[in-house]
Amino acid sequence: MKKYNPYENRPSHAGWRRDLYDIIFEADTPLGKAFDIALIVAILGSVVIVMLDSVESIATVHHDSLYMLEWDFTILFTIEYILRLICVRDKKRYATSFFGVIDLLAVLPTYLTIILPGGQYLLVIRILRLLRIFRVLKLVQYLSEADLLIRALQESQRKITLFLFTVLNLVVILGSVMYVVESSNPQFTSIPQSIFWAIVTITTVGYGDIIPTTFLGKTIASLVMIIGYSIIAIPTGIITQSIIRVSREDDKTKIVEQTKGNMFSKKCPGCAFQGHDLDAAYCKRCGERLEEE
Amino acid sequence: MKKYNPYENRPSHAGWRRDLYDIIFEADTPLGKAFDIALIVAILGSVVIVMLDSVESIATVHHDSLYMLEWDFTILFTIEYILRLICVRDKKRYATSFFGVIDLLAVLPTYLTIILPGGQYLLVIRILRLLRIFRVLKLVQYLSEADLLIRALQESQRKITLFLFTVLNLVVILGSVMYVVESSNPQFTSIPQSIFWAIVTITTVGYGDIIPTTFLGKTIASLVMIIGYSIIAIPTGIITQSIIRVSREDDKTKIVEQTKGNMFSKKCPGCAFQGHDLDAAYCKRCGERLEEE
């Protein structure tokens, strides 16, 4: 698997641009770490403001101060975006990368509300700022844990797709059957609505807004529930098996790397047996001294 | 396990029938692939129409155009069904096979609505067209993944049956007990209704339409919830174990097959036996020294 190389877009020559790059994009220097922490605080702060502004009781009282704080954060993030643009080697590549787009989306909506008067709902896009926390995370220790999980999910991706596809088919057919069976029930208004009920039931969410009333409907519903309750075991089994396998491969890789350094001393000159312990000095089969490397 | 052989019903002599067969039933040729994609699009399209027609607000406005589209798809699927019948070697075998029946059910309901005026609900059978997507899927790469999952499920089938049987007994007994305990509660109208409640609760679906009101009823309900919450671990454990075992068997089979092909070091010069251990120096059958690579 190709690893993400954070140094790819780093200025090649020393200078203030590279220093800036190291502060903004890296976390190895004290300044870089401080910048990351400040960024996380700013992101969480701005997201909380978006949330609070949506609560009517708060918005009616504090809207003006929230609005001003929002502009403060927008200006901060705009400066940050410009700095990022300045210090990377390949500007276009950064601007079109996943995090480049997220960085832009973090500031654009606020500016757009000036031009578009009705664009209130655009503001919710700002909640995507939250994704920027993953950028900071990318640099830290959690990377290797995520890597293992991602590999396990990739390995089981096809089995999971197959499972979800089967569930989707089940849900469409069972939903349609219930639409016919519960035709006397005003809650099952249409096939899409019945499919929604089937999803709510098979995933064991069970809102309770749509409930079968006929005996046959309840029997089918019971079947759907028991299916949903049982088949969750399948993706769990698939992913558990993947995680176990990937973890074991990782462990083996480590052992193989350790063994590689011990090759010579492990073949017995007397009986040609291989496969001694790493700390063996004599052959456990014939007692011949194992030659040192 | 006997594998499905898609060539069994293929015309034995070259000609337009075999060419047609390869297009309709296979996916190896460019035309065959194009046919499969067209078929999937047609299936999804016709299923969406059935769904839309069930939504009252859409049906009242667009019913006529939906009805015409439905006939277009029906005629298309009828032609397809006739073509399938023509090009297979054994007509009866195809017509009575699982997918043969599904293919017929995909077109029949629309024709029946002309004869039977009240047969509106027959139309829902058309949703079974969705199953035809699995026919296309059968040809592609997901087959081996499905095979592994099916084998794992078959292996754990008896344990799962035992589990479901125990859950069913639990649900009947707990439901009956609740009927007595909650006799003052008008929601627990009958034992079947109480069993429905027990299934809703033990599968953690929890619609909330039937809720115990007495202290004893709530205590038993808590017990049912905790049982349902915990015992899901059992089928999960069973299936996880099966998937791990089946995957490991597959890996071993691959290694054995690779080893078999590893001719020089593993084929005995004396008795030509293959399949020795990787560390074997002498043939375990005839004692001849195995030549080194």
Next chain:
Amino acid sequence: MKKYNPYENRPSHAGWRRDLYDIIFEADTPLGKAFDIALIVAILGSVVIVMLDSVESIATVHHDSLYMLEWDFTILFTIEYILRLICVRDKKRYATSFFGVIDLLAVLPTYLTIILPGGQYLLVIRILRLLRIFRVLKLVQYLSEADLLIRALQESQRKITLFLFTVLNLVVILGSVMYVVESSNPQFTSIPQSIFWAIVTITTVGYGDIIPTTFLGKTIASLVMIIGYSIIAIPTGIITQSIIRVSREDDKTKIVEQTKGNMFSKKCPGCAFQGHDLDAAYCKRCGERLEEE
């Protein structure tokens, strides 16, 4: 583990009693199998009658015929109970055994309703007849599967107890906290009620009858949901590990038993190496012929 020995209570001398015993208690003879099937049909039939009688719309119309059928089954089961008593060696031991008590409970309630006029709810005890199906099951092939699952559950019993105890503590404390936090909410009437809410939430059942209304309450509820959603992984992990271990032990036992029969032929007379394949005729280390048993 001590196995249940079904022959313990079998008459020691041949005769009609032992023949009867083999029919009623065993399933090895054709008559024994026929009896078991007839018994299952009778049990299911009588349970269905108990259920139907609880449905008001059915009971008002068919109560008399259901009542008569009920008496037919009761008399049948009474004859069966007497026959069981007659043919076992140790009458008292049977009468006080688990299935002996269940057999008695299957007939007693119907007789008691004659003596006790208000004992309607006693009738629900008859639903326990369902448990008698397990007696039949005990004899059949599912036994070994059940045995494996029971051993796995016994092995993980202490870990599961510990888990449930922790969940119980969590639920009591979180429920009490919610009682204080949601004191303004009339749905959280008391601590027991709040604990019921906590159980409904942590098991992800989610009836929706009791819902927090304050911000703090919703935050704690979110925490409870995420805890409940995540910690289910713990019993699942425990039981999966047990099932894997117990299955592996079973596999090893089989291999050891196979190997035991091959001891002599497996030790090389030349190099004294043991651990050859079961089909090996020559030592894979030194090429010496392995002596046959």
Next chain:
Amino acid sequence: MKKYNPYENRPSHAGWRRDLYDIIFEADTPLGKAFDIALIVAILGSVVIVMLDSVESIATVHHDSLYMLEWDFTILFTIEYILRLICVRDKKRYATSFFGVIDLLAVLPTYLTIILPGGQYLLVIRILRLLRIFRVLKLVQYLSEADLLIRALQESQRKITLFLFTVLNLVVILGSVMYVVESSNPQFTSIPQSIFWAIVTITTVGYGDIIPTTFLGKTIASLVMIIGYSIIAIPTGIITQSIIRVSREDDKTKIVEQTKGNMFSKKCPGCAFQGHDLDAAYCKRCGERLEEE
């Protein structure tokens, strides 16, 4: 891992203090066991009283007797707290330890209600007495089981954190999206409320108090449900893998310990090294022939 040493705070010299310590803090002596059982009974009794007192129908009738019982327990626990303080070596260390604080919190609220008239809700803190049961548990056999589970959870802690962090992000973003999509629905009042809905849905709790009404809303809700239903497999896989690995390590440790004690066949007569493979004939350290048993 450093183990908790219950003897650390035990008086070093024999005398009544050490005897008292052994009774109150240990469970090895008959008196110590009796004290533990009495303590558990008292804790459960006092917790039941707190619960009953919160039920209005009970409180109005029995409040006075419950109040008196509460004082009885409070005085008992106060005496116990003072005795604990007296018999430990390092008083301050006990008072500031986790269980020291819990012991104090078990008695303080009742006294505070005399001083603070409105401190009724303080009384709920008494429910924390329940945690004191864990102190007794700490001494018993369940310790090693808990130890294994805690180690497994610690091992998977980072992966679980990563998972929960991703779920949290998902829930915030999906909740915000739903707030915009369901802007016509009065149930989605604010972003925090929509996030609450997303948590209720993704954890498959499904209260049913907030339900999307638009087609797009229901589609997104279906997606959220299927995500929630599927991704539970990830923490389950992580924890299962950890439990399997930790259990296996424990088994290996046991085998190594057993092998170490297997002196005759495994101790090298030349270099006295222990810990050879079970099939070793020569010492892997010095090449000396290992004597047979």
